[in-house]
Amino acid sequence: MMAVLIGPLRFCQLVYLSTLTTTLFSLPEASVINPPQKLTMNSQNFQHNLSWEPGSNTTMPTYYDVMYIGLSGSENKWKIAKECSNTTRLSCNLTKEYEECTYTYIAMVQSITGHRVLNSSILEFSPYRSTNLGPPAVNLTACPTCINVTVKLPATYLKGSSLIDIYQKLDYTITVESFDRKEKIPIKNETSEESFSCVVGSLHSNTNYCVSVAVAASLNHHSIPSALQCIITRSNTQPGYSIIPIINGGLVSLVIGIFLLGLYKGGFICLKSNPWPKALETTNKLHCSVHEPDPENVCSVQIIYKEMEKKEWGYSSDDDSVSDGENSGDYTRRVILGRDPSSHAKSNTFVHQTIDCTSAESSSQATELLSSDAENSEEHQSVIRENESISRVFFHPSSEVNSSSTSELSNSACFNINLNTVMLGDPDKTWDDSATLISHQKDAVDLQDSSASDALESKNFTNTVDVKKPDCHNISHEWQKPSVSDESDASDSEYIRR
Amino acid sequence: MSGNFPSQCINERAAFKPTQNVVELSVSQKENAKVAIQEILQEIFNIFSKNLTQSAWDGTSIVRFQSGLYQQIQRLEACLRTQMEKELTNPESEDLQLTTQRVKKYFQGIDAFLKENQYSLCAWEIVRVEIPRCFVLIDKLTRRLSN
DSSP, rough: HHHHHHHHHHHHHHHHHHHHHHHHHHHHHHHHHOOEEEEEEEETEEEEEEEEEEOOOOSSSSSEEEEEEEGGGOSSSSOOOOOSSSSSSEEETTTTOOOOSSSEEEEEEEEEEETTTEEEOOOEEEHHHSSOOOOOOOEEEEEEEEEEEEEEOOOOOSSSSSSHHHOOOOEEEEEETEEETEEEEEEEEEEEEEEEEEEOOOOOOTTEEEEEEEOOSSOOOOOOOOOOEEEEEOOOGGGGGGGHHHHHHHHHHHHHHHHHHHHHHTTTTOSSSSOGGGGGHHHHHHHHHHOOOOOOOOOOOOOOOOOOTTOOOOOOOOOOOOTTTTTTTOOOOOOEBBGGGGGGTTTOOOOEEEEEEOOSTTTHHHHHHHHHHHHHHHHHHHHHTOOOOOBBBBSSSTSOOOSSGGGGGTTTTOOOOOGGGGGGOOOTTSSHHHHHHGGGHHHHHHOOOOOOOOOTTTOOOOOOBBSSSSOOOOOOOOOSOOOOOTTOOTTTTTOOOO | OOOOOGGGHHHHHHTOOEEEOOOOOOOHHHHHHHHHHHHHHHHHHHTTTOOOTTTOOOOOHHHHHHHHHHHHHHHHHHHHHHHHTTOOOOOTHHHHHHHHHHHHHHHHHHHHHHHHTOOHHHHHHHHHHHHHHHHHHHHHHHHHHHO
């Protein structure tokens, strides 16, 4: 009977064992869960971030707790980081937990998967010795052969403490390298200030340099250098700094001003016009008064000379007065056309053209005379032409004299001249010395005889001719022609008529 | 010599209670700072000359550490002898005696802890964690010398 019971009992154990074994072997990969691994502390300027990786084979939701101990504080109990309890993240900020910077801390991550609690390995960390310092804030300014590097230390995440408060002194290294990486200049020094500057000199001008600064402590050589900043060494060209061109412009204008002042003082530049000298002031007025023409009655007088023919001429020598009506057809009137002003020093030449001023009855005679004298008057014409530039000095200046054409003879004025009022003379001499025309008749004739061969222009009047009271209506005398051509005889020459 | 503190040694940590916070040890005079530094370096050297067989550190690292310490101690002693001859330092000053006493007490406590734990691994690890704080103090005192 016992043997019958033992048989089934053993069979049950066998089944149980096999079932257990099978179960155990069937769940090997699924049940082995590893604790969190690869704990890493990433610390910068006393800001600590712990990160980890989940253990392998973790498929179910896992929660993590971060535990730490400050070993230097005689503690032996794990503390849980408050912000990182029951977290699903794979990182934790332990800045507040690691508040004693000189302590050595240890951290551990505990994973809770279902009911399984697994502890990671311990990560030891001493902030004072292991936190990364930097990067500092760098500002560059360039000068011709140097660079001014201004460095500002980064702030720490420790409350109320700066890097200088913790370390008191920091070593810094400025690395200056040329853009093509050929030159590298490390400059090492130490500082006790949060912000400091350093001038890197002895550089090539107009060259591109790149600067990087790193800070470190004597017991902490972990540093993060600043990013490369590049600058070109040249003088300041900032907009507000163009002082030098302004100064140059001011200097140039000052030099020019001094130069101009020197010229003015030296008399080379006259700002005022020279005042009229006092001595000449009255002359100025006189000039005006002298040149002011008196409002005198000026008449255009034309004295026309005509070469006389014997037969046609006849005169009475004793009669001064002349009347128009007496010898109406027999006398010609002589009109002085003018004289050449250029030769007034040499001669006072009166060139005249004769015109017949007969009455209407004898107008035909006048034309005959004119035509017949045309040949004779050629010479005169030529002489007259020579003196084309005649200006009327003694007579009305405005009237023009055209002595070249005989056709104008008809346009010339006919009038009577009272010989008592006619004076002959040199206009250069004063008008006081004057003699009437009649009294010099004989002299004029003598002159004519003696100078028959003389040229027209060379004869000079010694007598003055003064037309004081030009009486335009009574012209009774013919004036004497100073000289005639060679052909003219004494008898044929002009004579003075009454 | 930094490493991972063994988790099994955490419980033993509570047994170690240093006499003071060594970092906060202050020295009044500049000349006394040199003496203090020299004292500290000497004590550390003495500590790390003891039985290190159970520690997890390799022999090369220990020797390097010891020789570095020794060099610094020799230089400092020469400097101090000059200072003593010039009578810049009064060995009888209270402040100097106080500082020296404090340093000695501190290291006597460490030595006692090591002895109690038979220079075990965990004991050495705990000491290893504490000694760097002495160097923080030395660093602080050195800066006072240059001021």
